[in-house]
Amino acid sequence: MNQDMTRNTDPVTADAGVRADAPAAEDRAQREAATRPLPDDALILLPVRNVVLFPGLVVPLTVSRDRSVAAAQEAARLQRPLGIILQSKPDAEAPGPDDLHWVGTTATVLRYLTAPDGAHHVICKGLQRFRVLQFLDGYPFTVARVQLINAPERLDPDIEGRANSLRERAVEILRLLPQVPEEMVTALQAVEGAAQLADFIAGLMDIAVEEKQALLEMFDLKARLDKLLDLLAHRIEVLKVSREIDARTRESIDDTNRRHLLREQMRTIQKELGEGDEGAAEIALLDRAIAEAKMPDDVEKHARKELKRLERMPEAAGEYSMVRTYLEWLIELPWAADPGAPIDIAAARRILDEDHYGLEKIKRRILEYLAVRKLNPAGRSPILCFVGPPGVGKTSLGQSIARATGRQFARVSLGGVHDEAEIRGHRRTYVGALPGNIIQNLRKAGTRHCVLMLDEVDKLGAGGFHGDPASALLEVLDPEQNSTFRDNYLAVPFDLSAVMFICTANVLDTIPGPLADRMEIIQLPGYTAQEKLEIARRYLVPRQLEATGLGTQQCRISDDALMAVIGDYTREAGVRNLEREIGNVFRNVAVRVAEGSVQQVAIGPGDLPAILGPRKFEAEVAMASGVTGVATGLAWTPVGGDILFVEAARMPGAGKLILTGQLGDVMKESAQAALSLVKARAGELGIEPGVLEKSDLHIHVPAGATPKDGPSAGVAIFVALASLLTGRPVRSDVAMTGEISLRGLVLPIGGVKEKVLAALRAGIRTVMLPARNRRDLEDIPADARDQLEFVWIERVDEAVAAALVPADEVAAA
Ligand SMILES: Nc1ncnc2c1ncn2[C@@H]1O[C@H](COP(=O)(O)OP(=O)(O)OP(=O)(O)O)[C@@H](O)[C@H]1O
Numbered sequence: 161m162n163q164d165m166t167r168n169t170d171p172v173t174a175d176a177g178v179r180a181d182a183p184a185a186e187d188r189a190q191r192e193a194a195t196r197p198l199p200d201d202a203l204i205l206l207p208v209r210n211v212v213l214f215p216g217l218v219v220p221l222t223v224s225r226d227r228s229v230a231a232a233q234e235a236a237r238l239q240r241p242l243g244i245i246l247q248s249k250p251d252a253e254a255p256g257p258d259d260l261h262w263v264g265t266t267a268t269v270l271r272y273l274t275a276p277d278g279a280h281h282v283i284c285k286g287l288q289r290f291r292v293l294q295f296l297d298g299y300p301f302t303v304a305r306v307q308l309i310n311a312p313e314r315l316d317p318d319i320e321g322r323a324n325s326l327r328e329r330a331v332e333i334l335r336l337l338p339q340v341p342e343e344m345v346t347a348l349q350a351v352e353g354a355a356q357l358a359d360f361i362a363g364l365m366d367i368a369v370e371e372k373q374a375l376l377e378m379f380d381l382k383a384r385l386d387k388l389l390d391l392l393a394h395r396i397e398v399l400k401v402s403r404e405i406d407a408r409t410r411e412s413i414d415d416t417n418r419r420h421l422l423r424e425q426m427r428t429i430q431k432e433l434g435e436g437d438e439g440a441a442e443i444a445l446l447d448r449a450i451a452e453a454k455m456p457d458d459v460e461k462h463a464r465k466e467l468k469r470l471e472r473m474p475e476a477a478g479e480y481s482m483v484r485t486y487l488e489w490l491i492e493l494p495w496a497a498d499p500g501a502p503i504d505i506a507a508a509r510r511i512l513d514e515d516h517y518g519l520e521k522i523k524r525r526i527l528e529y530l531a532v533r534k535l536n537p538a539g540r541s542p543i544l545c546f547v548g549p550p551g552v553g554k555t556s557l558g559q560s561i562a563r564a565t566g567r568q569f570a571r572v573s574l575g576g577v578h579d580e581a582e583i584r585g586h587r588r589t590y591v592g593a594l595p596g597n598i599i600q601n602l603r604k605a606g607t608r609h610c611v612l613m614l615d616e617v618d619k620l621g622a623g624g625f626h627g628d629p630a631s632a633l634l635e636v637l638d639p640e641q642n643s644t645f646r647d648n649y650l651a652v653p654f655d656l657s658a659v660m661f662i663c664t665a666n667v668l669d670t671i672p673g674p675l676a677d678r679m680e681i682i683q684l685p686g687y688t689a690q691e692k693l694e695i696a697r698r699y700l701v702p703r704q705l706e707a708t709g710l711g712t713q714q715c716r717i718s719d720d721a722l723m724a725v726i727g728d729y730t731r732e733a734g735v736r737n738l739e740r741e742i743g744n745v746f747r748n749v750a751v752r753v754a755e756g757s758v759q760q761v762a763i764g765p766g767d768l769p770a771i772l773g774p775r776k777f778e779a780e781v782a783m784a785s786g787v788t789g790v791a792t793g794l795a796w797t798p799v800g801g802d803i804l805f806v807e808a809a810r811m812p813g814a815g816k817l818i819l820t821g822q823l824g825d826v827m828k829e830s831a832q833a834a835l836s837l838v839k840a841r842a843g844e845l846g847i848e849p850g851v852l853e854k855s856d857l858h859i860h861v862p863a864g865a866t867p868k869d870g871p872s873a874g875v876a877i878f879v880a881l882a883s884l885l886t887g888r889p890v891r892s893d894v895a896m897t898g899e900i901s902l903r904g905l906v907l908p909i910g911g912v913k914e915k916v917l918a919a920l921r922a923g924i925r926t927v928m929l930p931a932r933n934r935r936d937l938e939d940i941p942a943d944a945r946d947q948l949e950f951v952w953i954e955r956v957d958e959a960v961a962a963a964l965v966p967a968d969e970v971a972a973a
């Protein structure tokens with residue numbers, strides 16, 4: 161309403177255009193006016209173009225047309241009121257009866273001013289409404305006979321009530337407007353009488369003159385009050401909205417960015433006006449998507465509640481996009497059940513055979529598992545867990561199972577996951593919260609009936625500050641609980657019971673116990689060279705040929721060459737490096753073929769050094785041959801088995817034992833035990849008396865940078881010491897493993913298959929194993945069994961006899 165005020169206190173140009181000959185016109189007007197007397201009921205009218213004067217209000221008017229100047233001057237001279245009347249045609253220069261509204265307001269001229277620049281100003285105060293009865297001709301200004309309209313002050317409760325609310329609304333508006341002086345409110349409160357109040361407010365309202373004129377012409381007070389109440393109510397709404405828009409835009413944006421601010425404001429206004437209604441369209445889309453998502457009833461109810469919330473939110477609010485993202489997650493999850501075709505066991509067998517060479521026992525176990533699932537889909541099937549060194553085909557077996565069962569395949573890597581939220585998601589209250597990786601991958605898979613591989617369960621981080629990921633995983637895998645799995649972000653249950661979970665791990669020991677209990681462990685220990693050759697021929701070579709774009713005609717690689725790659729360029733339990741080296745060979749050939757220098761290439765073992773460089777692995781056994789004090793042990797590592805050398809040296813001293821090579825405590829103790837055994841058997845072994853007392857002994861296990869631990873090197877340490885102290889070399893093609901007791905017994909060890917395969921890879925011919933490990937022999941592939949000689953030992957003395965070159969041979973040499 162301050163706009164109303166400023167408009168009304170500004171000098172209003174009642175007449176347009178200042179005339180150059182104004183003084184002459186004044187004289188003439190005065191002369192003419194003097195000639196004709198005014199009837200008593202006549203009123204001198206001052207037509208104005210853009211102002212409506214209400215009774216009780218004061219307005220300044222600028223007067224410039226000469227008829228107007230004459231009117232103002234005559235009224236002042238005669239001390240009579242002026243009739244202020246609005247032109248219905250604002251453009252008319254000399255308005256006649258047809259150019260004027262016939263209702264106006266009488267006014268007293270409070271002041272008549274002639275400014276130094278010659279402009280005339282009158283300050284008028286409105287008195288009373290009048291209606292024109294008849295215009296009178298013959299005056300140098302507009303004159304009319306009029307009827308004055310009295311406002312009868314009835315004490316009508318209807319009117320009083322309306323007047324009260326009018327006053328309240330007006331005060332409310334003043335409070336909503338910025339920078340309204342308190343005096344305005346006081347003035348408003350001071351106005352007495354309903355009619356006066358109505359006119360006071362009408363005069364100050366910021367509405368078009370035509371609307372004001374309509375109010376002026378509304379003689380019925382009650383109707384006028386109603387009209388004003390309406391107008392004010394609307395005005396309050398508008399003010400509130402614009403204030404809200406202000407506040408909202410101020411909140412949601414950084415006010416340094418003006419362009420952005422303006423655009424934002426425009427969008428908010430558009431939304432308020434219901435224009436550009438992308439918002440409504442989006443809500444409708446989401447609504448349809450929810451209906452089609454096949455959610456369970458309570459989830460759908462929950463989704464609809466969120467949608468309602470979204471509907472009420474302004475699009476610019478940060479929360480809007482959060483709720484929308486959440487709904488999109490709910491919509492896109494595979495709620496529907498689509499079990500697909502039943503498993504065809506014969507086809508599954510064919511596919512497993514197609515994808516993987518060998519692994520007979522494992523494939524058989526997988527088929528059993530599938531058969532049980534097929535016959536009893538609701539039953540609790542165990543969770544398969546493939547354990548084995550890298551590159552032995554754990555992940556690819558999982559993919560093959562998916563293919564065999566016609567399911568989608570998805571993979572979750574658990575390596576290094578140490579926050580429960582990575583599995584189960586963050587609550588939505590977190591900034592940037594998302595579902596955990598189980599739910600994320602299910603969305604990716606697009607169906608609950610998928611194979612979900614949980615890779616590297618053995619590398620799951622320990623529970624701690626952020627909750628225990630293993631216990632979250634337990635809930636995922638537990639058939640009792642996983643039909644109502646609750647992701648923190650989703651906060652509604654999701655049924656995981658149809659998911660076929662398969663875990664993989666490199667080692668068994670670090671799989672959290674309760675998890676391992678729920679799984680059926682299937683070990684993949686690694687391949688023999690012969691098996692690798694078959695895998696290479698059937699799978700790796702064709703795949704790499706295809707990858708490099710070579711045809712079988714353009715490049716052939718002989719079995720000997722493949723064997724050389726297996727033996728001299730890789731040392732691994734799996735076939736990953738083998739595949740990489742084969743790829744290297746083919747890329748090299750591809751370059752030559754592409755250059756056009758050759759058409760066809762046949763790769764033999766002799767070509768390898770030129771392509772792959774010098775052999776990466778020597779037969780290390782050769783290093784050890786014929787030396788005393790060096791024994792070949794067998795170690796088990798997460799990447800398969802490996803051979804290791806135990807070196808013993810003697811120097812003058814006082815019987816101290818030095819141990820190096822990053823040995824763990826258990827290994828150190830087992831070295832102590834081996835030394836004690838040697839001392840106890842010095843006589844039987846034929847060690848010269850007194851040697852031990854005068855010597856320090858040093859045991860070193862290369863490679864010195866790799867930490868080693870465990871008791872299974874006991875036999876090798878004992879043999880190395882015995883060799884050193886008797887001067888009898890260890891046979892170079894023998895490797896050994898076994899724990900020792902102080903009584904000289906050889907105790908069983910783990911990882912037999914890996915160790916045996918490692919020995920074979922390293923070119924060993926004879927493997928010494930604890931007699932009590934004999935039952936593990938059946939795990940070892942037949943071709944490896946055929947190539948090796950096994951010596952089963954119960955006591956260390958047998959080890960000495962089998963491993964050391966006989967004393968008489970040494971003496972003879
Ligand atoms: N028996 C096999 N027959 C055919 N291909 C095989 C066989 N075993 C492994 N492969 C191939 O070797 C490659 C490596 O296998 P995969 O990625 O499954 O190893 P992984 O056991 O999952 O290793 P990691 O522990 O490092 O994840 C794959 O391309 C796979 O197809």
Ligand SMILES: [Mg+2]
Nearest residue numbers: 554555615664
């Ligand atoms: Mg893998």
